Amino acid sequence: MKRYEALAAEVADSIRRRVLKPGDRLPSVRQASAARGVSPSTVFQAYYLLEARGLVESRPRSGYYVTRAAAAQPPEPEQASRPDGESRRVDVSDLVFEVMQAAMARELVPFGSAFPSPLLFPLDRLGRALAATAPHIDPWSTVDDLTPGNAELRRQIALRYLLGGMQVDADGLVVTNGALEALNLAIGVVTAPGDAVLVESPCFYATLQILQRRNLRAIEVPTHPREGIDLDAVAAAIARHAPKACWVMSTFQNPLGASMPAERKRALVELLGRHGIPLIEDDVYAELYFGSERPVPAKAFDRDGLVMHCSSFSKCLAPGHRIGWVAGGRFAGRIARHKLTTTLNTNVPSQLAIAHYLQRGGFDRHLRRLRKALAAQQAQCLAAVARHFPRGTRVTRPAGGYFLWLELPGGADALAVQREAAARGISVAPGPVFSASRGFGHCLRLNCGHPLDARAQEALATLGRLAAAFV
Amino acid sequence: MKRYEALAAEVADSIRRRVLKPGDRLPSVRQASAARGVSPSTVFQAYYLLEARGLVESRPRSGYYVTRAAAAQPPEPEQASRPDGESRRVDVSDLVFEVMQAAMARELVPFGSAFPSPLLFPLDRLGRALAATAPHIDPWSTVDDLTPGNAELRRQIALRYLLGGMQVDADGLVVTNGALEALNLAIGVVTAPGDAVLVESPCFYATLQILQRRNLRAIEVPTHPREGIDLDAVAAAIARHAPKACWVMSTFQNPLGASMPAERKRALVELLGRHGIPLIEDDVYAELYFGSERPVPAKAFDRDGLVMHCSSFSKCLAPGHRIGWVAGGRFAGRIARHKLTTTLNTNVPSQLAIAHYLQRGGFDRHLRRLRKALAAQQAQCLAAVARHFPRGTRVTRPAGGYFLWLELPGGADALAVQREAAARGISVAPGPVFSASRGFGHCLRLNCGHPLDARAQEALATLGRLAAAFV
Known part of the structure; x- marks a missing residue:
C-alpha cells in the first residue's frame, strides 16, 4: 500500500469509528504533513482519494470536512472468503x-x-477517428497485419506500459477481440482438459464459464474483499493440487473490487514463479482508479515471462470496438499461433482508429473525467x-x-x-x-x-x- | 449440374480433345439452342461461363471463337483422392x-x-460507410447488441439468403469475427476431444489446425477435384467411425476448387441427416462464381437444422473487417452462448458500416467486377x-x-x-x-x-x- 493510501485508510477508519464525525474538519495539509512526517503531496493525495470516495469534501479557502454521507456508510466486509479448498469440475x-x-x-x-x-465514453471522438483513418487504410494491411495486430497500435500500447514504468516489448503483444479473447488464448496455451486452475473466491463468472467450457477444474482460493487472493492459501493449493495456472484480477477485482497491494502482487508472482506456474492477469479495470496513481499490475514483477497480462480498451475507452490485447511473456508466440486458428485477426479499422486516437492525446483527459x-x-x-x-x-x-x-x-x-x-x-x-x-x-x-x-x-x-x- | 454448366463442360471437353481448335467459331446461339433443345438463354449462360474461363472470346457482331489460350490449357486432374480411410490424430x-x-x-x-x-475490394467505399455511420453509433448498441450481432446486419444477411432462394431466419444468425470464428464455434458445439470428424481430402489446412488444437480426429474422405467429396465414401466412413460431424467446403473448395453439384449436396445433407450427423459447411467463396448463377449451398437442403452454414464478407467485400456469420440451424443458441464466453461480441462499427453498405446497394455491382x-x-x-x-x-x-x-x-x-x-x-x-x-x-x-x-x-x-x- 502506498503512503497516501495508508493515510487515507486511516482517516476512513476514524470516520467509520466516529472519531471523526460529519462536519468535522480534517487536519490541514500542513498540520498533517508535519504531524506524520510525510510530504504535503502525500496528504493531498490521501485527501483527494477520500474526496473521490465521498467521505470528505473540500470547502474553498477552508479545508476538508467529513461529509454527511460518510457517517452513513455501511461497514465493509472484513472476512476473506473460506472456500473448501477442493478442486472441482465447474458447472x-x-x-x-x-x-x-x-x-x-x-x-x-x-x-x-x-x-x-x-x-461515459468518447464514442463521438472515436467515430471521428474512424472517419479520419478508414478511408486511408492501406489495403495490404488487411492481409499482412495479421495476427499479432497493427504495429502502430501495439507500439501505442507498449508506450502506455512505459508510462506506468513497465518495459513491455511491442513484439510480445497480441491484439485480440477484447480482453475475453485474450484470456481465452492465455488459458488455452497453458492448460489441457482436466487440468486445475487457481481462481479467486468469488471470481468473475466468465472465468468459470471458460473453465467449464474447456473442461478445466477450478480451485477456489480464499480472497480478501480489500486485499485480494490469500498467498498462504495459494501456496497450500499449489502443494495439494499442482495447478497448471493461476487466474486473478489483481486490481479492482470483479466482483469484490479488491486490489492486491503491490507487495502482495510481487509475492504472488514470485511464489508462482518458484513452481513454474503461469499467471493469467485479467487487468481490464486498471485505468479506472480513483486515487492519484495507476496501480501497478503483477506483470510489473514478472522476470520469468510467466505472467500473461490481459487488458482492453472496452472498459476505459471504446466499448463495442472489441480491441483488447495480451502481453504474453514467454507464451506470446504460442498465443499468436492459437489466435491464427481461432479468429485469425482483429478488426483493422478499429485498431487504426484507436491508434490514431492514442497518438493525438486526449486519452488521459478522458480518463480523468471517467x-x-x-x-x-x-x-x-x-x-x-x-x-x-x-x-x-x-x-x-x-x-x-x-x-x-x-x-x-x-x-x-x-x-x-x-x-x-x-x-x-x-x-x-x-x-x-x-x-x-x-x-x-x-x-x-x-x-x-x-x-x-x-x-x-x-x-x-x-x-x-x-x-x-x-x- | 445446371443445364448451362453441362453445355459449357461439353464445349470445354471438345476444346480439350481438339475437336474445336483455336480460332474456330462456336455454333451461334440460335443454332446451338435449336440443335440441343435448350433455351437461347442457357446457351448464352454457357458461352458466358466459357468466356469467363478464357476458353472462348466474343467478337462483336460475329460470335464466339475458341481462344489460343484454350488449346494450351493443361489437362485437369481426373482422379478422386484415395486416402486410407483411417481416423487419425492430426499433427x-x-x-x-x-x-x-x-x-x-x-x-x-x-x-x-x-x-x-x-x-480488388471497395475499401474506399467501406471507409466512407464507416465515416458515415461511426459518428452516429447508438452508445447503447455497444452494450445490448451483444453476441448474436447487430440486428440490421443480420437482417441484411438474411435478405442475401432470400435472394438465393433460401429462408434463413435472422434470429438464427450469429455474427462472428470472420468465418474462422464461425467454424470454430460450429465445431465447438458439436464435438468433444477425441471425437472424429469427416473432412475432404485434401482440405483447408486451417481445418486441420483446428481439429488438432481441439484434439479431434480427422477422417479424410476421397474427394473428386471437380465434384467434391465422395458420398459412398462418406457412407462407409460413417459406418466405420461414427463421426460426430462432417466438415466440407461444398463450393469452390480450398484447395481443389471443387464444387459439389447441387444434387450431390442434397444427397450429402440427406445422408448425414439419416445418421443425425451435423454438417459444418464452410462457404466463404460462394459469391466468387464465374457462371451466371450463385451456386446453391448444402444449407439449402437442410430440413432438420443440422447444417451450420459459415461464411463471411472477408473474401467478397471487406477484408480486414473480420465480419463473418454462421446460420446455425438447431445449434444457433448454443453457438451464441459459446461466443458469449470466447469473444463476447463482434466489432460494432464494422457491423454497422457493412449493414449500411448493403442497404445502399452496390454490392452486386462490386461482385460482378470482382x-x-x-x-x-x-x-x-x-x-x-x-x-x-x-x-x-x-x-x-x-x-x-x-x-x-x-x-x-x-x-x-x-x-x-x-x-x-x-x-x-x-x-x-x-x-x-x-x-x-x-x-x-x-x-x-x-x-x-x-x-x-x-x-x-x-x-x-x-x-x-x-x-x-x-x-
Whole structure:
C-alpha cells in the first residue's frame, strides 16, 4: 500500500469509528504533513482519494470536512472468503447464462450489468477517428497485419506500459477481440482438459464459464474483499493440487473490487514463479482508479515471462470496438499461433482508429473525467445502499472500477432477490454466479457505473426492500 | 449440374480433345439452342461461363471463337483422392504454421497466399460507410447488441439468403469475427476431444489446425477435384467411425476448387441427416462464381437444422473487417452462448458500416467486377501454367474462387519446390499442408487472386522450372 493510501485508510477508519464525525474538519495539509512526517503531496493525495470516495469534501479557502454521507456508510466486509479448498469440475454455466443474459435487456435498471454506462465514453471522438483513418487504410494491411495486430497500435500500447514504468516489448503483444479473447488464448496455451486452475473466491463468472467450457477444474482460493487472493492459501493449493495456472484480477477485482497491494502482487508472482506456474492477469479495470496513481499490475514483477497480462480498451475507452490485447511473456508466440486458428485477426479499422486516437492525446483527459464520474457514482451508490438496505449489510468501497459487493445480513437469499428484482424491471448479479461451489448465496454485485438518476434511486430502494424481505 | 454448366463442360471437353481448335467459331446461339433443345438463354449462360474461363472470346457482331489460350490449357486432374480411410490424430500444425506464416510476408510473390489481392475490394467505399455511420453509433448498441450481432446486419444477411432462394431466419444468425470464428464455434458445439470428424481430402489446412488444437480426429474422405467429396465414401466412413460431424467446403473448395453439384449436396445433407450427423459447411467463396448463377449451398437442403452454414464478407467485400456469420440451424443458441464466453461480441462499427453498405446497394455491382477480375486472372494463370510447367502437369479449372490445384508429374516434391521458391522470393502452398496424412506430396495450390503482372509471370516461370527440377 502506498503512503497516501495508508493515510487515507486511516482517516476512513476514524470516520467509520466516529472519531471523526460529519462536519468535522480534517487536519490541514500542513498540520498533517508535519504531524506524520510525510510530504504535503502525500496528504493531498490521501485527501483527494477520500474526496473521490465521498467521505470528505473540500470547502474553498477552508479545508476538508467529513461529509454527511460518510457517517452513513455501511461497514465493509472484513472476512476473506473460506472456500473448501477442493478442486472441482465447474458447472455454473446454465445459471450464469440465464441470470446474466436476462441482465442485458436495455429496459432494465442495470445494477446487474457488467458494463458501465456507454455514455461515459468518447464514442463521438472515436467515430471521428474512424472517419479520419478508414478511408486511408492501406489495403495490404488487411492481409499482412495479421495476427499479432497493427504495429502502430501495439507500439501505442507498449508506450502506455512505459508510462506506468513497465518495459513491455511491442513484439510480445497480441491484439485480440477484447480482453475475453485474450484470456481465452492465455488459458488455452497453458492448460489441457482436466487440468486445475487457481481462481479467486468469488471470481468473475466468465472465468468459470471458460473453465467449464474447456473442461478445466477450478480451485477456489480464499480472497480478501480489500486485499485480494490469500498467498498462504495459494501456496497450500499449489502443494495439494499442482495447478497448471493461476487466474486473478489483481486490481479492482470483479466482483469484490479488491486490489492486491503491490507487495502482495510481487509475492504472488514470485511464489508462482518458484513452481513454474503461469499467471493469467485479467487487468481490464486498471485505468479506472480513483486515487492519484495507476496501480501497478503483477506483470510489473514478472522476470520469468510467466505472467500473461490481459487488458482492453472496452472498459476505459471504446466499448463495442472489441480491441483488447495480451502481453504474453514467454507464451506470446504460442498465443499468436492459437489466435491464427481461432479468429485469425482483429478488426483493422478499429485498431487504426484507436491508434490514431492514442497518438493525438486526449486519452488521459478522458480518463480523468471517467474516473471522476465513476468515483462520484460509487459515492452516491454507497449512500443509497446505506439508506435503503437492511441493517447489517456490508459493502465494499473499492478504490476503482464500478462494482460494489454487498454482503446481506443473516440468511438472505440473493437468488430470490435477483428473481424478484427482475420481475420489477431491475437487474442485479447474485453472489452464486461468482462461485464454482455456488457460495455467496447472501451476496450481491451492484453495478455503479451508471448515473444514479431518480429511477435508479427508486430501484435501489426496491432492492433494499427485497433484501430485507428475503432474509 | 445446371443445364448451362453441362453445355459449357461439353464445349470445354471438345476444346480439350481438339475437336474445336483455336480460332474456330462456336455454333451461334440460335443454332446451338435449336440443335440441343435448350433455351437461347442457357446457351448464352454457357458461352458466358466459357468466356469467363478464357476458353472462348466474343467478337462483336460475329460470335464466339475458341481462344489460343484454350488449346494450351493443361489437362485437369481426373482422379478422386484415395486416402486410407483411417481416423487419425492430426499433427500438421507445425508444418502448416511454418509454411503459411512464411507465405504472409508482403515482399513475396503471393502464389502461396490464402487471400486475393486486397486491391480488388471497395475499401474506399467501406471507409466512407464507416465515416458515415461511426459518428452516429447508438452508445447503447455497444452494450445490448451483444453476441448474436447487430440486428440490421443480420437482417441484411438474411435478405442475401432470400435472394438465393433460401429462408434463413435472422434470429438464427450469429455474427462472428470472420468465418474462422464461425467454424470454430460450429465445431465447438458439436464435438468433444477425441471425437472424429469427416473432412475432404485434401482440405483447408486451417481445418486441420483446428481439429488438432481441439484434439479431434480427422477422417479424410476421397474427394473428386471437380465434384467434391465422395458420398459412398462418406457412407462407409460413417459406418466405420461414427463421426460426430462432417466438415466440407461444398463450393469452390480450398484447395481443389471443387464444387459439389447441387444434387450431390442434397444427397450429402440427406445422408448425414439419416445418421443425425451435423454438417459444418464452410462457404466463404460462394459469391466468387464465374457462371451466371450463385451456386446453391448444402444449407439449402437442410430440413432438420443440422447444417451450420459459415461464411463471411472477408473474401467478397471487406477484408480486414473480420465480419463473418454462421446460420446455425438447431445449434444457433448454443453457438451464441459459446461466443458469449470466447469473444463476447463482434466489432460494432464494422457491423454497422457493412449493414449500411448493403442497404445502399452496390454490392452486386462490386461482385460482378470482382468475379470478372478473378475469372480473367484464372485464365491468365492457367495459360502461364501451361507455358511454364513440365509436361504431365494437371491443373484444376474451378468455376469460381481464386485457387488452382496442380498435380505435378512423376515423383515431384512439392515441399522442395516450396522451399526453393521461398528462397527466391516466391510463396506457394505445398500439397502436404492440406492433409492430415501428409499426402499430396506432388501437388501445389496456386493463388490466382492477384493480377499476373510481369513479376508474377516471371515467378510462375521460376515455379515451373523448380517443379521440373524436383521431379
